[in-house]
Amino acid sequence: MKSQLPPLGEKAYTWYRRQRNTQPIYRNPGAWFVLRYEDVKTVLQNHATFSSQPDEKRGNPTNPLRSSILSLDPPRHHQLRGLVQQVFTPRAIARLESRIEENVHHFLNQVSPQGKMDVITDLAFPLPVLIIAELLGVPFEDREQFKHWSRNLFEGNPSLIASTQQEMKTYFLQQMKNRLQEPKDDVLTALLHAEVEGEHLSENELAAFCILLLAAGHETTSDLIGNAFYCFLEYPEVFEELQAHPEGIPAAIEEMLRYYSPVKTLPRYATQDVVLGEQPIRAGEMVCPFFASANRDETQFPDADTFNIHRTPNRHLAFGAGIHACLGAPLARLEAKIALKIVLDRFGRLSLDRSMPLQLKSSSVVFGLKQLPIFFLAQ
Numbered sequence: 001m002k003s004q005l006p007p008l009g010e011k012a013y014t015w016y017r018r019q020r021n022t023q024p025i026y027r028n029p030g031a032w033f034v035l036r037y038e039d040v041k042t043v044l045q046n047h048a049t050f051s052s053q054p055d056e057k058r059g060n061p062t063n064p065l066r067s068s069i070l071s072l073d074p075p076r077h078h079q080l081r082g083l084v085q086q087v088f089t090p091r092a093i094a095r096l097e098s099r100i101e102e103n104v105h106h107f108l109n110q111v112s113p114q115g116k117m118d119v120i121t122d123l124a125f126p127l128p129v130l131i132i133a134e135l136l137g138v139p140f141e142d143r144e145q146f147k148h149w150s151r152n153l154f155e156g157n158p159s160l161i162a163s164t165q166q167e168m169k170t171y172f173l174q175q176m177k178n179r180l181q182e183p184k185d186d187v188l189t190a191l192l193h194a195e196v197e198g199e200h201l202s203e204n205e206l207a208a209f210c211i212l213l214l215a216a217g218h219e220t221t222s223d224l225i226g227n228a229f230y231c232f233l234e235y236p237e238v239f240e241e242l243q244a245h246p247e248g249i250p251a252a253i254e255e256m257l258r259y260y261s262p263v264k265t266l267p268r269y270a271t272q273d274v275v276l277g278e279q280p281i282r283a284g285e286m287v288c289p290f291f292a293s294a295n296r297d298e299t300q301f302p303d304a305d306t307f308n309i310h311r312t313p314n315r316h317l318a319f320g321a322g323i324h325a326c327l328g329a330p331l332a333r334l335e336a337k338i339a340l341k342i343v344l345d346r347f348g349r350l351s352l353d354r355s356m357p358l359q360l361k362s363s364s365v366v367f368g369l370k371q372l373p374i375f376f377l378a379q
Helices: 010-022 037-045 076-085 090-094 097-114 119-124 126-136 140-153 158-181 187-193 203-234 236-244 246-259 329-346
Strands: 025-028 031-034 116-118 268-270 274-276 279-281 286-289 347-352 373-378
Touching: 031 037, 037 274, 037 286, 076 203, 090 329, 097 116, 097 119, 097 126, 097 329, 116 119, 119 126, 119 203, 126 140, 126 187, 126 203, 126 329, 140 158, 140 203, 158 187, 158 203, 187 203, 203 236, 203 246, 203 329, 203 347, 236 246, 236 329, 236 347, 246 329, 268 286, 329 347
Parallel strands: 031 286
Antiparallel strands: 025 031, 116 373, 274 279, 347 373
């Protein structure tokens, strides 16, 4: 039987649905909001017309992320992505499996005696931070600082975000100097020495990648795990089904990504006058493709507002599409799969602690809960 819990972000998803049916390309002050699946996919796949690279008049020119693959177009984008892919191979990610398992068990051991936990604080937030820190070879004593930075980046305060990014850039530049003097078996050392056509990453590009890895890689995975737990609370029969048939976890994760997409939108910029879905858009205007809306488009997903782990096909856009499709998606999926498998093994039942109201993050970019207190029955 379906839980009586209300869907997350119900107001936003109702607005998405109404706009898809009435004004699917909507003029918001400062940007065009793109809401239908096919239009979102067109924007994501056509980087020549819808650029990820803001012009010099937009944003802060000192922002370290302006040098990251997230904000660049070909040919530089392809060069940087090629360098990064050398160290983010499937085999490199698979090697993290045992460490992810150890960390998940460690976090659950901390809360098991109490029979309750805050999913976000106790598992979903710290797990990706530790894995990314381990990937980069960050000293153990600095990992609390990583948590602090990650929290600041999504507080929604522009001055705090800017100062945090500068702190991180200074930190990673120092770490690079340390690696040049004393190389280690970590991603940072590997990136320093990676080459494509004889070219290395510049210091700014390498620092930008490290910041992006922490910001995007951590937040996406954290929200995926947190949203997954809410799906279990909203649909308790799914929790029971996956306990009996854990082989269904990967498909369930794809539906979790579609149903509650961790990333709402990322901006693009029209490089020329263009018509999108019958709507003229002028060169230089910002275009925001809404992954969250596209993934609930009824023309692509029958019964789109129903959570269905047997949905097939499930061509969601939660990790984007085209040349900027999320490079860290395999790692996010692996962390979520391991975390959910262990939780299903160790917990007999979940219930929401209703003693405090739930709050969604105020971010315009990511979608997830600030906290999710639950009670659980150990197996």
